[in-house]
Amino acid sequence: MSFELQKGELAAIVGVNGIGKSTLLRTLGNFHPKILGTIHIEEKALSTYNELQLASKISVVLTESIASKNLSVYELLALGRQPYTNWLGKLTDHDISIIDNGIALLELEPFLNKKCFQLSDGQLQRTLVARALIQDTDIILLDEPTTHLDLYHKVQILKLLKSIANKTNKTILFTSHEIEMAIQLCDKMLILDGLTNPFDEPCKLIENKSFDTLFPADTISFDAHTGSFKIKK
Known part of the structure; x- marks a missing residue:
């Protein structure tokens, strides 16, 4: 091919x-x-x-289960900014703005404080897509x-x-x-x-x-x- x-x-x-x-x-x-x-x-x-x-x-969303479903939805989304943060992993105002935009696009506001294991398969899938968008590749x-x-x-x-x-x-x-x-x-x-x-x-x-x-x-x-x-x- x-x-x-x-x-x-x-x-x-x-x-x-x-x-x-x-x-x-x-x-x-x-x-x-x-x-x-x-x-x-x-x-x-x-x-x-x-x-x-x-x-x-490159950001990637695969079909495998995530490593830890004990993370909150917001914590999982924030990991999308990891390639750009310093060694402390501190989020800047710019990072937070990008995260907020991803949350709004995928309509995740009601789930932010839930643990990932509490989500339905569909809700988790939307969260993973949002994380890929937040990675901004x-x-x-x-x-x-x-x-x-x-x-x-x-x-x-x-x-x-x-x-x-x-x-x-x-x-x-x-x-x-x-x-x-x-x-x-x-x-x-x-x-x-x-x-x-x-x-x-x-x-x-x-x-x-x-x-x-x-x-x-x-x-x-x-x-x-x-x-x-x-x-x-």
Whole structure:
């Protein structure tokens, strides 16, 4: 596969279960060693960045459970500023302003004093997305950011990510099973099919019939006119 993302773009990695979406995302975030090929950020090899440089360049939301759910929501959010604080970890007025903005965007005000173990899966997911935004990096990688969310919050978070990417010039890449939402909201999409792994704008992927072979033809078909999948009865 070969693809390139620009600043200000929201992009999704889609494909069937087990095809390697999460593995690819983790490789891009330097959590997995790459098998072959090259990964560059701003024309500089990923392997040449140290941990602190990467922490101020890439923020990541994975599907694994957080290390300590005994933290309060606010404490977890504040950790997003760790790459920028001094060795004492003291938050400046600027840090607090960024944290407050993330809280407002993800509507987390009612949960700030709760421990993370007291949150529902959906509330915790929104908290982790907010922490990534608070980290304020050029690149945000999210593995299934809409997992455990109801329809309203799925749409809310994807629209928010779209707005943040376009308005703040960040590059946001996420894996998802919400293919129809991704088609409507993403600037670019990578379809992992194990063969050609096409990458392009959603409308061009539809024109090239790239979604048609994503699922078994006798079970699910793709409707190019509506950009949606239909179950074959």
